[in-house]
Amino acid sequence: MVTLPIEFRTPLTEGDVGALGVLERDGIRFEIDSGRLILIAPRTLWHADACHRVANLRPYAYGRQGMRISRTTVRCPDVMVLFAEPDPDASCHDPADVAIVVEVVSPDTAVEDRVVKPRIYAGAGIPEYWIVDRHPTDPRDASVEHFKLGVSGAYQRIGQAALSELEKTG
Structure with missing residues (x-):
């Protein structure tokens, strides 16, 4: 059992993230979306x-880091690539510092990763979004869909490749 060191009130804010760190220490991953704990x-x-x-594949790429979308929304993408080397004590980053956000699809997150999160990340101005999913013919490989933020403010798909091929080409 985990006892949270905060009194729950809604909406939760970015300020509550530090107090919720006990969840991460116990191996429980979480995000805050519009003040709701996920x-x-x-x-x-x-x-x-x-x-x-x-x-x-990229320098300044990190997993399990927070991204401060707003005061009441903190997302933790599977992988986040920053434009430059971050403060080593940071655990939550501004979207302006993020070059690429990567989500790896799980069966229970497919809709979230393909519909909800692209809207959130595009709205935050993240230049690139990658979706990583199971490769259709190789169960040990992955397929990477690459999207860039268009002038419309939405992501536009620019390509797809096997992760094993990206690893070869860098």
Whole structure:
């Protein structure tokens, strides 16, 4: 059992994230969306491996970091690539510092990763969004869809590649 060190009130704010750090220390991942606490299920091994492999493609790529969308919305993408080396003590970053957000699809997060999160990240001005999903023919590989923020303010799909191919080309 986990006892939270805050008195729950809604909406939760970014200021509550530090107090909720006890969840992370106990291995419980979470996000705050419009003041609501969202608990995230543990990752499968395939999911964790895909996150690790994607993070190794770019410098300043980190997993399990927060991104401050607003005072009441803090998202924790599977992988976040920053434009520059961050403060080593930071755990939550401004969207203006984020170059790429990557979400690895799980069966229970497919709609969230393909519909909800692209709207949130595009609204925050994140230049690129990648969706990583199971490869259709190789269960150990992944398929990476690459989107760029268009002038309309929405993401436009610009390509797709196998993660194994991206690892070869850098």
